[in-house]
Amino acid sequence: MARLRAAVAAFGLFACAAAAPAEPPEDPKVAAAVARGAASLQRLHAAGVQGESGSAGLCGLALLEGGVKADDPAVQNIAKHIRTTWPTDTRTYHVALAILFLDRLGDANDIPAIQLLGTRLYGGMTRAGGYGYECADLVPLSAVGKSEAELTAGNPAAAPKPEVKKPDNGFPAAVGRKPNAPAAVAGKLHPSVAGYNAAVRLAVGAGGRPAAGGDNSNTQFGLIGLWVAARHGVPVDDAFVLLEARFLTTQNPGDAGWSYNGTGGASSPAMTCAGLLGLAIGTSRNQPAEAAPAPAPAADSGDPFDRTKKPKAAAGGGVNPVGVNPLVPAMSAAMRKASIDHGLKYLGFAIRSSSGPQNAPGQLSGFSDVCYTLWSIERVGMAYGLDTIGDIDWHRWGSAHLLAMQSPDGGWPAGTHGGPEVATSFAVLFLSKSNFVKDLTRRLTGQVKDPGKAELRAGRDFKPPAAMLPAAVPEPGVRPAEPVAAASAQVIAEGLVNGPDFPTALRDAKDTKGTEFTAALVSAIPRLNDQRRDQARDALAERLTRMTAKTLRTMLTDPDSELRRAAALACAMKDDKAHVGDLIGRVVDPSDAVVQAARAGLKSLTGQDFGPPAGSDDEARKKAAGSWSRWYLSDAKK
Numbered sequence: 001m002a003r004l005r006a007a008v009a010a011f012g013l014f015a016c017a018a019a020a021p022a023e024p025p026e027d028p029k030v031a032a033a034v035a036r037g038a039a040s041l042q043r044l045h046a047a048g049v050q051g052e053s054g055s056a057g058l059c060g061l062a063l064l065e066g067g068v069k070a071d072d073p074a075v076q077n078i079a080k081h082i083r084t085t086w087p088t089d090t091r092t093y094h095v096a097l098a099i100l101f102l103d104r105l106g107d108a109n110d111i112p113a114i115q116l117l118g119t120r121l122y123g124g125m126t127r128a129g130g131y132g133y134e135c136a137d138l139v140p141l142s143a144v145g146k147s148e149a150e151l152t153a154g155n156p157a158a159a160p161k162p163e164v165k166k167p168d169n170g171f172p173a174a175v176g177r178k179p180n181a182p183a184a185v186a187g188k189l190h191p192s193v194a195g196y197n198a199a200v201r202l203a204v205g206a207g208g209r210p211a212a213g214g215d216n217s218n219t220q221f222g223l224i225g226l227w228v229a230a231r232h233g234v235p236v237d238d239a240f241v242l243l244e245a246r247f248l249t250t251q252n253p254g255d256a257g258w259s260y261n262g263t264g265g266a267s268s269p270a271m272t273c274a275g276l277l278g279l280a281i282g283t284s285r286n287q288p289a290e291a292a293p294a295p296a297p298a299a300d301s302g303d304p305f306d307r308t309k310k311p312k313a314a315a316g317g318g319v320n321p322v323g324v325n326p327l328v329p330a331m332s333a334a335m336r337k338a339s340i341d342h343g344l345k346y347l348g349f350a351i352r353s354s355s356g357p358q359n360a361p362g363q364l365s366g367f368s369d370v371c372y373t374l375w376s377i378e379r380v381g382m383a384y385g386l387d388t389i390g391d392i393d394w395h396r397w398g399s400a401h402l403l404a405m406q407s408p409d410g411g412w413p414a415g416t417h418g419g420p421e422v423a424t425s426f427a428v429l430f431l432s433k434s435n436f437v438k439d440l441t442r443r444l445t446g447q448v449k450d451p452g453k454a455e456l457r458a459g460r461d462f463k464p465p466a467a468m469l470p471a472a473v474p475e476p477g478v479r480p481a482e483p484v485a486a487a488s489a490q491v492i493a494e495g496l497v498n499g500p501d502f503p504t505a506l507r508d509a510k511d512t513k514g515t516e517f518t519a520a521l522v523s524a525i526p527r528l529n530d531q532r533r534d535q536a537r538d539a540l541a542e543r544l545t546r547m548t549a550k551t552l553r554t555m556l557t558d559p560d561s562e563l564r565r566a567a568a569l570a571c572a573m574k575d576d577k578a579h580v581g582d583l584i585g586r587v588v589d590p591s592d593a594v595v596q597a598a599r600a601g602l603k604s605l606t607g608q609d610f611g612p613p614a615g616s617d618d619e620a621r622k623k624a625a626g627s628w629s630r631w632y633l634s635d636a637k638k
Helices: 004-013 028-045 053-065 073-088 092-105 108-124 148-152 191-205 216-231 237-249 269-285 333-353 370-384 394-405 420-431 438-444 486-498 502-511 515-527 530-544 549-555 561-573 577-588 592-606 618-633
Strands: none
Touching: 028 053, 028 073, 028 394, 028 420, 053 073, 053 092, 053 420, 073 092, 073 108, 092 108, 092 216, 108 191, 108 216, 191 577, 191 618, 216 237, 216 269, 216 370, 237 269, 237 333, 269 333, 269 370, 269 438, 333 370, 370 394, 370 420, 370 438, 394 420, 486 502, 486 515, 502 515, 502 530, 515 530, 515 561, 530 561, 549 561, 549 577, 561 577, 561 592, 577 592, 577 618, 592 618
């Protein structure tokens, strides 16, 4: 981590394609309006960036989506500005838009920056699954080993390109990629970011998320930024669970829309779009993964002993085979669908209400900021793959209003969310039918239908799930949502405890496929005498060595301390140093047995020992975790 700028510069060794040109709109009038709008933004930034990095990033997105080439001076000025300012910018809008712009630009030099910004977004989410204006930096940038001045000096992408003797240095050579395509190594953090990410996840695990609830306007930017960061290998799946829970539990029961702050208040079309986008991510996480080139066998229990494997989850989110959000236990796939259908009914009604003769072109009743709200609607339509909302062609309807509002200079008048450049960017993005989550769209198209002109009878057709209480979030983690045959597990556990042939029962429990055998061992261990308990614990740890890294990480935060302990030992037995950050997070575990297993695992993997001693109190555990973390972020990276 201490060599972040050098690592970013090293990315310059790899060939990278510029952003692919956007396809022009089919309607000639719309295409002309996009070209005029893009030209006005080009003029604004031709001599240098005007304004802050958030609006600059939004303008850069609009330019690229509007057909302007990546090597255009205005685009390059924006890129240089964002590459210079991102290390010190912690405002949610700015962080998210920097991720979106750099991803859309398609330069592999920017992947470490995207990953670090995505980590910042992950840590900045509130306990209620939202974002405020400030995205808390849980771990200061000084943790990367350089001062902010060093990190922000110059343009990292323009740094000298050292010679490399081999093409693969652990992060294989990036190749030219289209926008929204996976990063060079899907699911893998660059070494310069991995330590920082581990430290942020450690802070989150210790309860470091901000307590404030956040607002849905910032949250909609945060969730898009998280989705894109996940494509570049940033682990954010637990944050998506919080996001979905936020929107599932704050939908207004009267009209099924969402309000600005998510804790009551009047619904609005723009905030309802934010809620629908959040549920789109939740729905995608609970859909089967995208089809692989070769047909994949059906269903996987999550247990590696079960040879029936499921397809790997897409980089944007995990797969929950039972369709239940652990923070909203009553939520089923049918209830999630009802929430989306009713939210679309609200949005369709808002569109139809603004489409009558009383609404002249450019005048939309109920829309406090026309360009911003239309862009919000466009994101929902594109994410879900909907041609109509409320039985209205939303793009043709919105385009008519935007064409009527365009100024002679090609721009659009300022709205309540920024100056003319912001409004113009929103308008160009809408007219261009921009989509920064094409991978999400691929997974959702056909899953959700436009409810058409169906009316929502206030207070009768829809009731959201019970409100989520932040204090009720399971600690230290949530049990993985795996389908376990409870009855079979109970029978197997009984055989281990009271059966006539303990050695055979233990061998079967250790080696036989099926999640019920893992559950049985966890259940039986507390009921066994000392000698058999130790043998069963060894068998469970050995069994877990065959689990994937992702499954082990989930088990390390399971509510059952026996499973956490075994998972910690399994990490060491696998001799996989990628688990060092995960084990540091368990040094502050409530169970001393888990703490000592994590300590033993860390000693085995690193050759270091920063404690804590057995029987230590909470303060000693926190102090030891800090020592491990500081070592991991400094000495381990030298």
